[in-house]
Amino acid sequence: MNYLTQIGSYFIMLREIFKKPTKWRIMKTLVLKEIDELVYGSLGIIIFISFFIGAVVTIQTALNLNNPIIPKNLIGFATRQSVILEFAPTFVSIIMAGKVGSYITSSIGTMRVTEQIDALEVMGVNSLNYLVFPKIIAMLFYPFAIAISMYVGIFGGWLAGVFGGFLTSADFVTGLTLEFIPFHIVYAFIKTLLFAFIIATIPSFHGYYMKGGALEVGKASTTSFVWTSVVIIILNYILTQLLLG
Amino acid sequence: MIEVRDIHKSFGDTHILKGLSTVFENGKTNLIIGQSGSGKTVFLKCLLGLFTPEEGDICYDNKSYSKLTTDEKRDLRQEMGMVFQGSALFDSMTVAGNVQFPLEMFTKQAKSEMADRVDTVLKRVNLIDAHHKFPSEISGGMQKRVAIARAIVMNPKYLFCDEPNSGLDPKTAILIDDLIKEITEEYDITTVINTHDMNSVMQIGEKILFLKNGLKEWEGSKHEIFKTDNEAVTDFVYSSELFKKVRQMYIEERN
Numbered sequence: 173m174n175y176l177t178q179i180g181s182y183f184i185m186l187r188e189i190f191k192k193p194t195k196w197r198i199m200k201t202l203v204l205k206e207i208d209e210l211v212y213g214s215l216g217i218i219i220f221i222s223f224f225i226g227a228v229v230t231i232q233t234a235l236n237l238n239n240p241i242i243p244k245n246l247i248g249f250a251t252r253q254s255v256i257l258e259f260a261p262t263f264v265s266i267i268m269a270g271k272v273g274s275y276i277t278s279s280i281g282t283m284r285v286t287e288q289i290d291a292l293e294v295m296g297v298n299s300l301n302y303l304v305f306p307k308i309i310a311m312l313f314y315p316f317a318i319a320i321s322m323y324v325g326i327f328g329g330w331l332a333g334v335f336g337g338f339l340t341s342a343d344f345v346t347g348l349t350l351e352f353i354p355f356h357i358v359y360a361f362i363k364t365l366l367f368a369f370i371i372a373t374i375p376s377f378h379g380y381y382m383k384g385g386a387l388e389v390g391k392a393s394t395t396s397f398v399w400t401s402v403v404i405i406i407l408n409y410i411l412t413q414l415l416l417g
Numbered sequence: 418m419i420e421v422r423d424i425h426k427s428f429g430d431t432h433i434l435k436g437l438s439t440v441f442e443n444g445k446t447n448l449i450i451g452q453s454g455s456g457k458t459v460f461l462k463c464l465l466g467l468f469t470p471e472e473g474d475i476c477y478d479n480k481s482y483s484k485l486t487t488d489e490k491r492d493l494r495q496e497m498g499m500v501f502q503g504s505a506l507f508d509s510m511t512v513a514g515n516v517q518f519p520l521e522m523f524t525k526q527a528k529s530e531m532a533d534r535v536d537t538v539l540k541r542v543n544l545i546d547a548h549h550k551f552p553s554e555i556s557g558g559m560q561k562r563v564a565i566a567r568a569i570v571m572n573p574k575y576l577f578c579d580e581p582n583s584g585l586d587p588k589t590a591i592l593i594d595d596l597i598k599e600i601t602e603e604y605d606i607t608t609v610i611n612t613h614d615m616n617s618v619m620q621i622g623e624k625i626l627f628l629k630n631g632l633k634e635w636e637g638s639k640h641e642i643f644k645t646d647n648e649a650v651t652d653f654v655y656s657s658e659l660f661k662k663v664r665q666m667y668i669e670e671r672n
Contacts, residue, residue: 192491198521287505294465294577295519296494 182377189305189373192298199306206310210272210372211317217271218264222255222321225263226328229254234338244339248347251329253356260321261360262408265367268314269400273375274393276307280379281389289380304376311368318364359415366411367404374400418442419464419575419607424473426459426631433459434470435631443574443607446598446621450612451628452653460628461579461611466494477575495523498568498606500578500597504560506552506567513539513548516566523571538566542596558589562596569600576601578610582617594620615660618642627653643667 193199233250280303283289292299326348334341378396382388419441426434433456441447449457462468464475466482475482477493485493506515513535520531539545542562547555552563561581568576578597582590598621601608610617618625622639627650635647642654643664655661 195522286503286508287501288507290467291499291501291505291507293467294494294497294499295522296491297522 181381182374185300185304185377185380186373188298188300189308190301192301193305194297194302202302202306203309206306207313209275210307210310211313214268214271215317215320217267218317218321219324221267222260222264222324223328225259226251226255226325227332229259229325230329230333231336231338234333234336244343245347245350247333247339248329248344249350250347251333251344252326252348252352255325255329256322256356256360260318260325261363261367262404264318264321265364265371265404266401268367268371269375269404270397272371273396273400276372276375277379277382277393277396278389280304280376281382281392284380284382285385285389300380303380304373307372307376308369311372312365314368314371315361315364318360322360359411362415363408363411366407370400370403370407374403418478419609420476420479421464422474422476424460424463424470424475426456426463426468426470433631434463436473437628437631437633438473439626439633439636441607441609441624444602444605445608445623446601447607447609447624447626448612448618448622449609449626449628450618450653451634453613455628456631457611457628458579459631461577461609464609465497465499465577466490495519495571496574498571498573498576500561500564500568500576500581502580502583504552504557504564506560506563508552511549511551512544512555512563515552515563516570519567519571534570538570541569541600542566557584558586558593561585561589561593565593565596565600569604572604574606576606576608578608578612580612580614581610582612582614587616590614590616591620597621615654615657618654 194202230247230251233247233254237244237246237250280289283303289299289303292302330341330344333339333344339347375393375396378392378399379389382392421437421439421441423436423438424434425432425436437456437460449460451457459468463470477496480489480493482490482493506512507518510518513532516535516538517531520526520534524531526534536545539548542565544559544562544566547559547563552560555563565581576597581593581597585593594617597608597610600606610621612618619639622642625635625637625639625642626633627635627647629649635645635650637645642650645651651664655664
């Protein structure tokens with residue numbers, strides 16, 4: 173019952189976010205600040221993780237494809253498919269649920285604890301629009317980060333594959349272009365956009381409606397990470413079934 | 418003027434406000450006192466429109482809050498200033514940014530006009546030098562003064578303060594009290610202060626409302642509080658030895 177109430181409250185919050193918008197002059201600054209903090213600020217960790225995961229995927233695939241009748245270019249193919257279809261949109265989003273999500277929950281939760289949200293409400297500001305809407309808009313730029321993740325992941329795979337002596341550069345590139353379906357990129361970006369919305373809103377919900385003090389801010393961050401990850405994983409399954417099934 | 422008519426507020430099965438009525442006049446510092454759990458904060462949040470009473474009504478200059486449309490309620494909120502217990506300053510903004518915030522949100526003033534107004538109110542609270550500092554870089558007393566400056570920057574009709582002296586040393590607390598009283602008289606606003614601080618009661622309590630178990634137990638001025646025989650009030654006000662002695666001296670002087 174409590175879960176249903178929470179889900180209901182989440183959808184009511186979504187409706188409230190779009191009511192009584194803040195002046196564009198102020199919103200513009202907030203959106204730019206959020207792009208800097210949520211997307212640009214996450215590029216470092218995204219690049220770092222993507223590079224090494226791409227490399228590991230290639231090495232693992234190479235080590236498991238040791239049958240001489242299986243062409244080496246399948247390593248490049250498997251790396252491309254893994255990175256584009258799952259690793260970049262889903263795995264990175266779960267990492268972002270931890271990094272960006274906990275930042276959102278703790279920053280909004282701290283504002284709740286220190287009565288800054290009450291101060292906004294007393295002034296007549298729609299605090300949900302002021303705090304959450306810029307995050308949703310900023311996260312529309314998240315697919316750019318995922319595009320970088322795809323590129324770096326494949327690049328990491330190429331480096332590990334070629335310089336690790338598992339296959340030649342030509343084999344890897346042949347694998348990359350093998351049976352390429354452009355819709356897979358569309359599918360990945362549809363997923364990314366939805367995950368971006370989830371990463372912006374679920375942590376905001378947990379921060380905005382939290383009660384208590386500093387300890388509860390920490391607990392809310394943990395709960396928000398768990399729920400954001402659960403929703404991403406379930407949504408990933410549903411979208412895969414709908415778009416590729 | 419704020420007129421409160423028989424308001425009731427509950428949370429689940431807990432009945433917090435049980436039919437509270439009073440009047441807060443303009444140009445006066447109205448203080449709400451009472452023990453923890455007496456319903457002071459809930460009452461203040463009802464006055465601010467953050468909580469909606471289940472029964473009763475609150476009238477702001479004869480405008481009934483319950484009959485206002487959403488837009489009218491929003492407009493009314495812009496006539497209110499609030500000083501929170503912990504100041505509630507936006508920590509990502511400078512002192513000037515905090516004070517300028519309501520102007521940016523609700524007016525179409527040019528940047529220079531806003532800057533002038535910010536300077537005026539910061540001068541009024543003696544904080545012009547703290548202009549570019551962040552809330553974390555200034556003392557608790559200064560934060561309270563910034564909160565007051567932010568609350569009055571829009572020329573509000575109503576000023577609400579929740580424990581404005583909490584966490585301050587007695588000297589700074591007196592400065593804050595005096596500042597609130599001066600501003601109340603200068604701008605002819607209706608000021609309502611939620612406090613536990615008996616020094617404030619004696620210093621600026623033009624009207625004092627004593628709450629007990631969600632009901633009005635007593636109301637009167639700082640002069641009348643000395644004379645009252647209401648046991649709940651005397652127990653609360655004279656719980657400290659210092660105030661017991663003060664009262665004894667007052668009674669002896671009177672006799």
